[in-house]
Amino acid sequence: MSTVANTPVRVAADVQRKGEAGLWRDAARRFFKNKLAVAALVVAVILILTAIFANLIAPAPYDYSVIGDALQFPNRQHLLGTDSVGRDFLSRLIYGARISMIVGFSVQAIAVLIGVSLGMLAGLLGGWVDYLVMRCVEVLTAIPGILFALFLISVFGGGLRNVILAIALVGWIDLCRLTRAQFLTLREKDYVLAARSIGTSPFQIATRHLLPNALAPLIVAVTLGIPSAIFTEASLSFLGLGINDPLPSWGKMVADANSYIRVYWHLGLFPTLLIATTMLSFSFVGDGLRDALDPHLNK
Amino acid sequence: MARYLLGRLIGLVGVFIAVSMVAFLLMHSIPGGPFDEEKSPLPPAARANILRKYGLDRPLYIQYLRYMGSALHGDFGISFQNPTETVLQTIGRTWPVSLRLGGLTIICALPLGILLGIIAAVKQNTWIDYVATFVSTLGLTVPNFVIATWLLLLFAVRLHWLPTGGWNGWRTWIMPVIALGLGPMALAARYTRSSLIEVMRADYIRTARAKGLSGTMVIMRHALKNALIPLITILGPQVPNLVTGTIFVEVIFRVPGLGKFFVSSIYLRDYPMLMATMLLVALLWSTTYLLSDILYTVVDPRVRLYGD
Numbered sequence: 238m239s240t241v242a243n244t245p246v247r248v249a250a251d252v253q254r255k256g257e258a259g260l261w262r263d264a265a266r267r268f269f270k271n272k273l274a275v276a277a278l279v280v281a282v283i284l285i286l287t288a289i290f291a292n293l294i295a296p297a298p299y300d301y302s303v304i305g306d307a308l309q310f311p312n313r314q315h316l317l318g319t320d321s322v323g324r325d326f327l328s329r330l331i332y333g334a335r336i337s338m339i340v341g342f343s344v345q346a347i348a349v350l351i352g353v354s355l356g357m358l359a360g361l362l363g364g365w366v367d368y369l370v371m372r373c374v375e376v377l378t379a380i381p382g383i384l385f386a387l388f389l390i391s392v393f394g395g396g397l398r399n400v401i402l403a404i405a406l407v408g409w410i411d412l413c414r415l416t417r418a419q420f421l422t423l424r425e426k427d428y429v430l431a432a433r434s435i436g437t438s439p440f441q442i443a444t445r446h447l448l449p450n451a452l453a454p455l456i457v458a459v460t461l462g463i464p465s466a467i468f469t470e471a472s473l474s475f476l477g478l479g480i481n482d483p484l485p486s487w488g489k490m491v492a493d494a495n496s497y498i499r500v501y502w503h504l505g506l507f508p509t510l511l512i513a514t515t516m517l518s519f520s521f522v523g524d525g526l527r528d529a530l531d532p533h534l535n536k
Numbered sequence: 537m538a539r540y541l542l543g544r545l546i547g548l549v550g551v552f553i554a555v556s557m558v559a560f561l562l563m564h565s566i567p568g569g570p571f572d573e574e575k576s577p578l579p580p581a582a583r584a585n586i587l588r589k590y591g592l593d594r595p596l597y598i599q600y601l602r603y604m605g606s607a608l609h610g611d612f613g614i615s616f617q618n619p620t621e622t623v624l625q626t627i628g629r630t631w632p633v634s635l636r637l638g639g640l641t642i643i644c645a646l647p648l649g650i651l652l653g654i655i656a657a658v659k660q661n662t663w664i665d666y667v668a669t670f671v672s673t674l675g676l677t678v679p680n681f682v683i684a685t686w687l688l689l690l691f692a693v694r695l696h697w698l699p700t701g702g703w704n705g706w707r708t709w710i711m712p713v714i715a716l717g718l719g720p721m722a723l724a725a726r727y728t729r730s731s732l733i734e735v736m737r738a739d740y741i742r743t744a745r746a747k748g749l750s751g752t753m754v755i756m757r758h759a760l761k762n763a764l765i766p767l768i769t770i771l772g773p774q775v776p777n778l779v780t781g782t783i784f785v786e787v788i789f790r791v792p793g794l795g796k797f798f799v800s801s802i803y804l805r806d807y808p809m810l811m812a813t814m815l816l817v818a819l820l821w822s823t824t825y826l827l828s829d830i831l832y833t834v835v836d837p838r839v840r841l842y843g844d
Contacts, residue, residue: 339699375547379818388814391802392562396618468679472784475681476799490684495788497698502689509682514676 263455267529272523276385280518287331288338295328295492300483308501318503321493329485330507335468336486337515340401344466345459347405352412353455359413360420361443372412372418382407383469400479404469408462415458418450454531461523464516471512548822555818556811560600567624593826606633607815613808617800624811627794633703633788634793637712637759638778645717646724647773653728658755675722681766682783684715688788701790712789718784731799732763765836772828776820778802 246472299326307323316505317327343533359370377385389403423429424447432442473479480486487508490505494504578586587593590613605742606613612623649672657666667751670717677684690713692700720792735741736759744754783795790796796815 241839320651372550372554375551376558378550379555380814380821381817381821384817385816388562388810389561389801391805392565464677468677472679472681475679475784476787480801488681489678493679494685498685498688499693502693505685505689509685512682513674513678516679521678 264526264529265430268525271525272530273521274528277518277525277527280514281522282519284334285338286498288335291335293333295325295331297325297328299322299329299332299485301328301513302462308497309502310501311467317507318501318505320490321497326503326507329490330487330511333487333490333508333511334487335478336484336513337470340404340470341399341467342483343401344405344408344470345462347401348408348412348462348466349455349459350409351370351405352409355409356413357420357443357448360417361424361439361447363530367417374413377407377410382410386469386473387476387478390473390488395473395481397477400470400473401428403473403511407469408466411460412455412458415454416451419454420447423447423450457527457530460526461520464519464523467512467519468514475534543557544829549605550825551822552815552818556604556815557600559811559814560783561596561601563810564596564599571838577774578605588656603811607812613799615809615810616806617804621810625811626797626809630792630794630797633791634782634795637709637716637776637782637793638742640709640713641778642775644713645721648717649721650725650728650767652721652725654755654760655723655727657732657736658751665729668729671718672722672725675723676726677720679784680715680719684785684788686713687711687715694729699788701788701791703789703814708789710711710790715788716778716785720771720778723770723774724767727767728763731766732759735763738762765832768828768832769834772824772831775824776817 244318250326252334301324302463303319303323305323306315306319308321309319309323311318315325315327317330320326320329340423355370359367385407389406390399393403420443424442429446432446437445470479472492474486474488475492477489477492481488482489490508491505491512493509494501498505572601584593591599594602603613610624612627615626618626620653644730656665659665688771689709691698698711699708720825730844732755736755740760741754744758749757782791782793783798785791786793786795787799797809798813801804
């Protein structure tokens with residue numbers, strides 16, 4: 238008796254699993270056909286690996302300074318020269334990758350935590366919860382994000398942790414809006430009605446039915462959020478309101494280079510090239526993911 | 537329409553009040569004040585006097601209400617870093633510089649961006665399209681201080697064509713305008729391109745072609761008019777965006793505008809100055825959003841506002 242009852246259920250589950258795998262496999266196939274996106278992915282992975290293994294790759298520690306070696310042009314001993322207090326510039330650039338990646342990924346982690354959960358709550362419960370969340374979003378969007386981050390930094394001080402928190406406190410807004418919008422459209426679907434009619438709890442509907450279906454645009458948004466967090470960190474540090482010396486931040490290095498740039502061009506060129514490469518590679522990966530996951534192109 | 541407008545305006549005022557409260561609270565939670573011991577060593581009685589003069593000894597909500605009260609009369613107090621001027625005078629002196637920079641940028645960037653977008657759309661998937669796409673991606677993703685540094689390295693350090701900074705004469709305007717304008721130009725180009733490509737597939741374009749109009753004619757008379765509509769919502773908010781964008785460009789090129797002043801206000805904890813700039817930006821930002829929404833319904837009659 239029990240076997241008879243179980244069979245159709247199992248079949249349905251198998252079909253569903255196959256369908257899911259197909260969706261993601263299709264997306265992966267589309268992504269890997271996009272040459273630009275794949276090239277960008279390779280660059281992004283190299284940058285991430287550089288960040289992870291910075292201590293193995295870098296020829297010197299980021300804060301090891303020899304005053305006598307200050308302001309050297311690229312040479313055999315210091316491949317990319319030295320900065321104004323005699324620190325090996327290549328090593329600082331490599332460790333700078335680590336700082337950028339730490340900021341990019343942890344900001345997105347916090348932003349997902351705040352944004353997705355608030356967006357889920359607002360989209361699912363509606364009513365005053367929705368009202369409250371949306372008014373918060375509205376107030377925060379009345380000022381450009383970077384200004385708000387600047388304010389938070391000026392209040393709570395700079396440093397790695399505060400920079401991450403300040404950027405994350407601004408960065409959750411887009412994710413929140415996106416999740417809410419997705420939930421508002423998805424909750425009208427028939428399968429949600431079906432789930433509700435067999436007594437599935439709202440929490441289960443949200444996590445088992447709505448979230449997986451809202452996942453594709455969220456993945457794209459998070460991927461594109463990483464370069465935008467790195468962008469903001471570099472900008473804050475550029476103004477001297479972000480990462481503090483001796484920690485190496487590319488943005489700070491550009492600002493420091495500004496006073497030496499007439500002669501020591503390498504101090505300005507290399508960090509800006511790295512910022513640009515990072516931004517471009519992550520953005521192209523994000524764009525590639527969007528094209529691959531976009532349901533409108535799924536025909 | 538009237539009801540919708542009224543609702544939006546009330547919402548705008550609400551947001552504005554909330555922003556001012558948040559900014560006020562944040563600013564006053566900064567540890568340390570402008571008249572601290574190490575900055576201005578004064579006898580306690582004199583300090584108490586100064587604190588009373590600026591109202592800094594009163595409870596916070598009184599300070600807030602007082603501030604907003606006089607702000608509504610156009611009195612934003614006296615800038616701490618520039619005690620000979622009122623905040624309004626300082627803004628009046630520095631903002632025109634930023635406005636000119638921003639205005640020049642819009643005048644150059646938007647037509648160029650739209651042109652670039654049209655070319656890219658017409659020559660879709662040729663090398664011109666790829667170059668245009670690459671340039672616009674660069675402008676959209678790379679911070680403008682990076683672009684500014686490259687311009688400096690190329691035109692000032694390498695070629696000696698342009699001065700490295702300052703703000704006197706058109707030669708000093710070129711690099712700030714390019715650095716600031718690449719982003720908006722990129723945005724205009726990208727949206728013109730995708731919107732034009734979409735419009736070109738519409739039936740009325742096929743009709744126009746079928747009746748024998750030339751390619752340029754179809755694009756200019758029929759396609760472009762409709763393709764540029766979505767640009768309004770996207771580019772409207774770019775206008776106040778330029779205000780924040782100028783911060784970096786002004787710092788790097790030493791332009792004596794509001795952005796540069798804003799940064800020094802943060803370093804020096806110049807509350808009145810910070811507060812006034814913050815309110816100014818919030819006001820600009822939310823009104824442009826509202827205006828671009830209204831403009832959108834005027835230009836495109838298919839769009840209806842809620843509450844109509």
